[in-house]
Amino acid sequence: xxxxxxxxxxxxxxENPDIWLLCGDVGFSVFxxxxxxxxxxxxxxxxxxxxxxxxxxxxxLSGKTVFIYSIGNFPTLRCIEQxxxxxxxxxxxxxxxxxxxxxxxxxxxxxxxxxxxxxxVAMLPGIEVFAPCDPQEVRAxxxxxxxxxxxxxxxxxxxxxxxxxxxxxxxxxxxxxxRDGRDIVxxxxxxxxxxxxxxxxxxxxxxxxxxxxxxxxxKPFDATSVRDVTHRxxxxxxxxxxxxxxxxFSKVATTFAGEARRPPIVGIGIxxxxxxxxxxxxxxxxxxxxxxxVDAIIARIERELRKRPR
Amino acid sequence: xxxxxxxxxxxxEPKEFARRIRAHALQMVHAANASHxxxxxxxxxxxxxxxxxxxxxxxxxxxxxxxxRFVLSKxxxxxxxxxxxxxxxxxxxDELKTYCKDGSILTGHVSxxxxxxxxxxxxxxxxxxxxxxxxxxxxxxxxxxxxxCLLSDGExxxxxxxxxxxxxxxxxxxxxxxxxxxxxxxSFGSVAEVLNLEPFADKWRAFGWHxxxxxxxxxxxxxxxxxxxxxxxxxxVVTIAHTVKGxxxxxxxxxxxxxxRAPSAEQLAAALAEVGA
Numbered sequence: 001x002x003x004x005x006x007x008x009x010x011x012x013x014x015e016n017p018d019i020w021l022l023c024g025d026v027g028f029s030v031f032x033x034x035x036x037x038x039x040x041x042x043x044x045x046x047x048x049x050x051x052x053x054x055x056x057x058x059x060x061l062s063g064k065t066v067f068i069y070s071i072g073n074f075p076t077l078r079c080i081e082q083x084x085x086x087x088x089x090x091x092x093x094x095x096x097x098x099x100x101x102x103x104x105x106x107x108x109x110x111x112x113x114x115x116x117x118x119x120x121v122a123m124l125p126g127i128e129v130f131a132p133c134d135p136q137e138v139r140a141x142x143x144x145x146x147x148x149x150x151x152x153x154x155x156x157x158x159x160x161x162x163x164x165x166x167x168x169x170x171x172x173x174x175x176x177x178x179r180d181g182r183d184i185v186x187x188x189x190x191x192x193x194x195x196x197x198x199x200x201x202x203x204x205x206x207x208x209x210x211x212x213x214x215x216x217x218x219k220p221f222d223a224t225s226v227r228d229v230t231h232r233x234x235x236x237x238x239x240x241x242x243x244x245x246x247x248x249f250s251k252v253a254t255t256f257a258g259e260a261r262r263p264p265i266v267g268i269g270i271x272x273x274x275x276x277x278x279x280x281x282x283x284x285x286x287x288x289x290x291x292x293x294v295d296a297i298i299a300r301i302e303r304e305l306r307k308r309p310r
Numbered sequence: 311x312x313x314x315x316x317x318x319x320x321x322x323e324p325k326e327f328a329r330r331i332r333a334h335a336l337q338m339v340h341a342a343n344a345s346h347x348x349x350x351x352x353x354x355x356x357x358x359x360x361x362x363x364x365x366x367x368x369x370x371x372x373x374x375x376x377x378x379r380f381v382l383s384k385x386x387x388x389x390x391x392x393x394x395x396x397x398x399x400x401x402x403x404d405e406l407k408t409y410c411k412d413g414s415i416l417t418g419h420v421s422x423x424x425x426x427x428x429x430x431x432x433x434x435x436x437x438x439x440x441x442x443x444x445x446x447x448x449x450x451x452x453x454x455x456x457x458x459c460l461l462s463d464g465e466x467x468x469x470x471x472x473x474x475x476x477x478x479x480x481x482x483x484x485x486x487x488x489x490x491x492x493x494x495x496x497s498f499g500s501v502a503e504v505l506n507l508e509p510f511a512d513k514w515r516a517f518g519w520h521x522x523x524x525x526x527x528x529x530x531x532x533x534x535x536x537x538x539x540x541x542x543x544x545x546x547v548v549t550i551a552h553t554v555k556g557x558x559x560x561x562x563x564x565x566x567x568x569x570x571r572a573p574s575a576e577q578l579a580a581a582l583a584e585v586g587a
Contacts, residue, residue: 040450043481051439051473058443061429062451063375081433082470086440089430090422 001156001191002099004135006030008142009067013038019146020059024052024070026099031069049074053082053094060092065146072100072114076121076153087151088124095145096121097154101131101190102241102270103290104158106283113286115270118155118189119246122219127151129219130172133193134164137216140172157191164193164214173217175225181211184301185233187226189215189248192241192292199297208305215248223255234308236265237301241292244269266304268297319398321362324529327397328358332558333587334393334406340578342410344418348568349462350390352493352526352553357394359532360458369399372426376453379428379444383437383471384462384491385420392416392424400426435468437461438488442474445486445546456539460489464496467505479518484540488519488548491526493555495566511550519548526551558585 010033013019020041021034035042045052049070056066068075075096076083087094098114105112122129128150130141138156145152165178178193179200186196193214200210213229215222230236236256240248249267256262270290279289287293291300321327332354339347361367366378382391389409396403401424408414415423419432428444431437441459448455465471478486492510494501501507511521520543522535535549555569556562559581562573573581 043446046473046477048470048473048477050435050470051442051477054436054439054470054474055443055446055477057429058440058445058457059447060443061440062444062447064447082436082439085430085433086436 001132001135001138001161002030002159004138005097005142005154005156006034008139009146010034010037012143012146013041016065016146018064020064020066022052022056022066022068024049024068024074026070049079050082053079054086056094057082057086057090057092060094061090065093065095065149067095067097069097069099072098072105072112073117074098076114076117080120083121083127084124088126091126092151093149095152095154097156099156099158101155101157102192103283103286106286107280109280110278114155115241116243116246118153118218118242119250121153123246127153127219128217129153129155130216131155131190131218132172132216133178133188133191133214134161136163136169137172137176137214140169141216144172155190161191162194164197173220174222175213175215175229177211177213177229179210179212181209182232183209184235184237185211185213185230186237186239187213187215187230187248187252188239189218190241192239195287195292195294195297196239198294199301202294202298203301218248218251221251221255226252226255230263233263235301235304236263238265238267238269239292239297240269241287242269244271264304266300268292268300319362321398324355324358324362324533327362327394328354329586330397331357331390331393332585333582334396334403335390336559336573336578336581336585338389338393338406338409340573340575341407342418343572344389344410345570345572346386346389347571347573348495348555348562348565349384349387349491349493351557351559351562352555353384353387353460353491354390354557355527355529356460356489356491356532356551356553357390359529359536361394361398363533364536365458366455367398367426369426372400376455378455379441379448379457381429381431381437381441381444381457381459382420383431383441383459384434384465385431385437387462388418388420391420391427395424395426398426434462434465435470438471438474441486441488442478442483445478445483446481448485449483456485456487458487458489458536460491462496463490463492463494463501463507466490466507475514475517475519478546482544483546484544486546487536487539488546489536490548490550491553492550493553495555495564495569497569499566514548514550518545520545522547522549524549524551526553527557560584
């Protein structure tokens with residue numbers, strides 16, 4: 001994902017001389033080509049995210065499009081008030097890019113787990129939020145935000161994620177069907193979508209009809225399209241590598257709230273953890289502990305199916 | 311382009327400009343039963359010199375790309391900024407009466423909805439980084455415009471301010487001018503008691519700034535210091551303006567309570583008499 005982002009950004013910067021990139025002293029072996037090609041539009045701000053967001057705002061208010069880049073919670077939670085007051089309130093053309101969504105920085109521990117970021121950022125006014133599931137969605141999202149002239153948040157996983165689904169990305173703002181199926185529809189967001197596809201495959205072998213749809217654009221949330229892709233579903237599942245509070249599940253549940261006829265909606269995501277809880281280990285181990293492994297996803301869906309009248 | 315003596319204005323001398331905006335601010339804070347009059351009065355002379363002598367801004371073309379930028383980082387001292395902008399002609403002086411009233415754009419902390427205001431501030435420690443970004447963009451475009459950022463002493467407690475202080479000299483931002491309204495009193499006591507900044511000027515020097523220390527109520531001194539940028543060394547310039555909180559109204563000077571209180575009708579009359587309104 002990171003590679004897809006940098007390549008797309010470089011392309012956009014070649015076409016638009018007003019695109020700048022600031023990083024918070026991260027991106028070793030990633031940004032060197034950009035820095036070499038566009039030295040006058042690249043600044044390593046140092047380890048100072050509040051300053052980075054303020055500077056980005058100042059440059060953006062002078063007519064530029066400014067990408068800022070750091071790890072997980074650093075360009076978001078660390079400087080959330082700068083994002084709110086400086087970027088969002090002024091509608092500054094600043095693009096916040098965080099690498100390490102969810103448990104991507106697994107072994108690095110609690111500080112590097114970005115599991116509330118999308119909800120917190122999406123709560124702020126006027127900012128668009130994208131959580132692409134694969135490199136081709138990253139390219140589409142990067143292209144879009146490079147020219148949207150709006151504050152944006154781009155939530156990336158890390159490196160080596162495969163492309164998912166067979167179809168091309170036509171409109172990154174719309175839900176993208178990764179797998180056809182209409183009785184059970186798993187709505188996902190971000191690279192955890194690959195788990196949904198494996199789970200769907202296995203459920204199909206057990207006789208279920210399961211679709212998988214990635215929602216890269218969490219804000220503005222396209223509620224109409226979400227209703228369309230789930231309109232024949234008897235069970236809607238949301239799957240996110242993020243807190244269950246304020247993310248995809250919340251947005252989907254809100255979409256259906258108040259409707260008399262609606263499918264049951266099962267939210268699979270990260271439950272709030274008690275203070276002091278922190279495990280090391282691989283992303284797989286952390287997903288497993290959080291109930292986000294393929295086996296756990298299948299078990300959760302089957303438990304729901306058993307509730308159905310026979 | 312000359313650094314000083316804006317050629318295109320019919321504005322009064324700084325002293326008269328300061329007298330007018332002090333009077334407006336006192337009336338506004340009284341009428342709105344608002345706060346922060348002390349910090350407004352301490353920076354009146356700084357604003358007066360900036361708007362009458364230094365800033366290349368045009369009320370008839372407030373968004374001209376080549377304009378100088380002014381960022382008021384101490385966004386609580388908003389009454390006197392609005393007064394200055396109105397006196398410059400960015401909007402009618404009469405609108406100052408709506409300060410903090412229902413439906414008014416003249417909010418109690420600085421709002422960029424107000425003509426002539428570059429950025430909204432109010433939470434401390436935000437202004438300098440934004441000003442730095444503006445200075446970077448101006449330099450990249452070769453516009454020759456300068457960026458001025460006025461900070462309070464209290465907001466030099468904020469880590470984000472020091473992130474900016476560290477950054478600007480490293481990047482040789484010669485078109486950046488920070489100003490500190492060093493009135494020595496913050497929200498809950500004197501700066502020396504709450505969180506001592508001294509040796510303040512030495513700290514800026516150690517971080518790589520060109521430092522000007524002036525009497526923040528002396529127009530000549532202020533005009534010289536605020537005209538200093540760009541300096542030959544290419545460093546950003548900070549003007550540490552030694553000021554008196556509540557300056558111009560004897561019973562408000564150096565009194566912490568006027569960070570919070572609004573003058574009564576009686577106090578307003580006395581204050582206006584003292585500032586010469």
